[in-house]
Amino acid sequence: MLAKRIIPCLDVREGKVVKGINFVGIKEVGDPVECAAEYDAQGADEIVFLDITASHEGRGTMLDVVRRTARKVFVPLTVGGGIRTIDDFRDTLRAGADKVSVNSAAVKNPQLIREAADIFGCQCVVVAIDAKKCPDGHYTVVINGGRIDMGIDAVEWAKQAEALGAGEILLTSMDTDGVKGGFDIDMLNAVCSAVKIPVIASGGCGSLKHFTDVFEQTGAAAALAASLFHYKELTVGEVKEEMKHHNIPVRMV
Amino acid sequence: MIAIVDYGAGNIFSVKNACDYLGLSAELTKNAEDIRNADGIILPGVGAFPWAMNKLSESGLVEVIKEEAVKKPFLGICLGMQLIFSKGYEFEETEGLGLIDGEVRLMTPDDLSIPHIGWNKLEKNRDCPLLKGLGDDEYVYFVHSYSARCADEDVSAYCGYGERVTALVNRGTVYGAQFHPEKSGKTGLKILSNFADLM
Numbered sequence: 001m002l003a004k005r006i007i008p009c010l011d012v013r014e015g016k017v018v019k020g021i022n023f024v025g026i027k028e029v030g031d032p033v034e035c036a037a038e039y040d041a042q043g044a045d046e047i048v049f050l051d052i053t054a055s056h057e058g059r060g061t062m063l064d065v066v067r068r069t070a071r072k073v074f075v076p077l078t079v080g081g082g083i084r085t086i087d088d089f090r091d092t093l094r095a096g097a098d099k100v101s102v103n104s105a106a107v108k109n110p111q112l113i114r115e116a117a118d119i120f121g122c123q124c125v126v127v128a129i130d131a132k133k134c135p136d137g138h139y140t141v142v143i144n145g146g147r148i149d150m151g152i153d154a155v156e157w158a159k160q161a162e163a164l165g166a167g168e169i170l171l172t173s174m175d176t177d178g179v180k181g182g183f184d185i186d187m188l189n190a191v192c193s194a195v196k197i198p199v200i201a202s203g204g205c206g207s208l209k210h211f212t213d214v215f216e217q218t219g220a221a222a223a224l225a226a227s228l229f230h231y232k233e234l235t236v237g238e239v240k241e242e243m244k245h246h247n248i249p250v251r252m253v
Numbered sequence: 254m255i256a257i258v259d260y261g262a263g264n265i266f267s268v269k270n271a272c273d274y275l276g277l278s279a280e281l282t283k284n285a286e287d288i289r290n291a292d293g294i295i296l297p298g299v300g301a302f303p304w305a306m307n308k309l310s311e312s313g314l315v316e317v318i319k320e321e322a323v324k325k326p327f328l329g330i331c332l333g334m335q336l337i338f339s340k341g342y343e344f345e346e347t348e349g350l351g352l353i354d355g356e357v358r359l360m361t362p363d364d365l366s367i368p369h370i371g372w373n374k375l376e377k378n379r380d381c382p383l384l385k386g387l388g389d390d391e392y393v394y395f396v397h398s399y400s401a402r403c404a405d406e407d408v409s410a411y412c413g414y415g416e417r418v419t420a421l422v423n424r425g426t427v428y429g430a431q432f433h434p435e436k437s438g439k440t441g442l443k444i445l446s447n448f449a450d451l452m
Binding site (some may be wrong): 001003004005041045070071072074075076096098121123167168195197198205222249250251252253 | 266270271273274299300359364365366368369371372373374390392394396401413414434435436439441442443
């Protein structure tokens with residue numbers, strides 16, 4: 001049986017780990033390679049780098065970070081943020097990423113998923129979906145950090161992404177993200193019941209219970225968290241101890 | 254020196270990175286002479302069975318691998334593990350290296366998605382030098398859609414994924430890991446260093 005995965009996510013800008021302290025200030029806080037190695041030591045099952053570099057020139061810096069991380073970290077590495085073309089996929093994989101996550105570009109051009117899956121294999125294509133609940137109860141896909149509603153049903157989009165060859169869905173709820181009130185159980189259930197590929201839960205965790213809840217109440221294969229681990233409110237090891245306590249299959253290190 | 258066979262398959266740098274991290278001398282090579290002179294051989298691989306066999310034969314490496322793999326420690330990883338069997342059935346029937354009797358066929362686990370991606374638990378079947386020092390609760394990282402069907406006596410460890418999946422095989426000097434030791438954290442690094450200890 002597969003272990004449920006715990007995935008720390010690092011926001012990287014111009015080669016540095018950053019974490020917004022509020023909407024205005026972005027604080028640079030460290031070397032992504034060192035942070036990734038620390039998470040690996042804590043027992044992370046996978047590490048996600050989200051490149052939030054605005055400029056195109058910054059991509060080279062990110063690839064260098066990936067290259068250096070791949071020499072020190074021996075768990076799967078997923079890289080996302082600003083991936084738009086097949087060349088972006090190729091460059092990122094060649095630098096040492098195991099998976100590439102694509103968001104807005106896939107919404108705008110779904111065939112990118114199929115092309116990437118055909119060339120590199122579906123195992124390395126992660127489709128990131130940011131979604132929020134509509135007044136009518138449906139979930140809608142949003143892009144640009146939730147600012148643009150694409151008017152696409154998130155469950156249908158997840159099914160389409162799977163059919164096009166996505167290997168995994170990384171589902172972030174814009175309603176729970178940053179709130180620390182727990183993962184969006186209803187949204188996760190809606191998507192998990194519609195697809196067979198693994199769904200990674202993202203957005204909203206603030207406590208140990210939120211991790212056990214998401215695995216006990218949904219079919220999510222993995223849970224992703226950024227600030228919780230980043231600000232050392234919890235370690236990956238603590239989360240895994242709690243999961244083990246709840247008899248959730250987990251890889252202990 | 255470990256020869257990491259470079260026949261154009263993707264993602265071979267991660268194997269090299271893991272060897273470097275462990276302080277093992279390892280070189281990527283497509284040269285038959287290097288493979289003959291090496292103390293051990295690793296055959297990595299991500300891709301499709303017929304494509305990989307074709308690449309190996311284009312590079313003139315099939316015979317040298319067959320000869321050398323029975324003389325010194327040889328480890329096939331993922332697709333490289335599948336290639337050591339007699340036959341593969343990915344898209345079409347293809348002859349493999351035939352180092353261990355068996356066939357590689359599409360997995361058909363009920364209600365589970367293919368590919369089998371993620372951390373799965375090793376279930377030891379037989380004593381194996383590569384598992385030395387590891388406990389009973391070890392997870393390793395898998396990414397594959399096809400799996401090997403072979404004699405139980407050649408299987409060192411299985412894992413469960415709807416069906417019993419061949420995870421680690423061994424016959425003589427030939428070893429094969431369906432999972433990626435280079436992506437399996439400390440457990441995977443231990444398996445690689447156990448392999449290097451055989452040299």
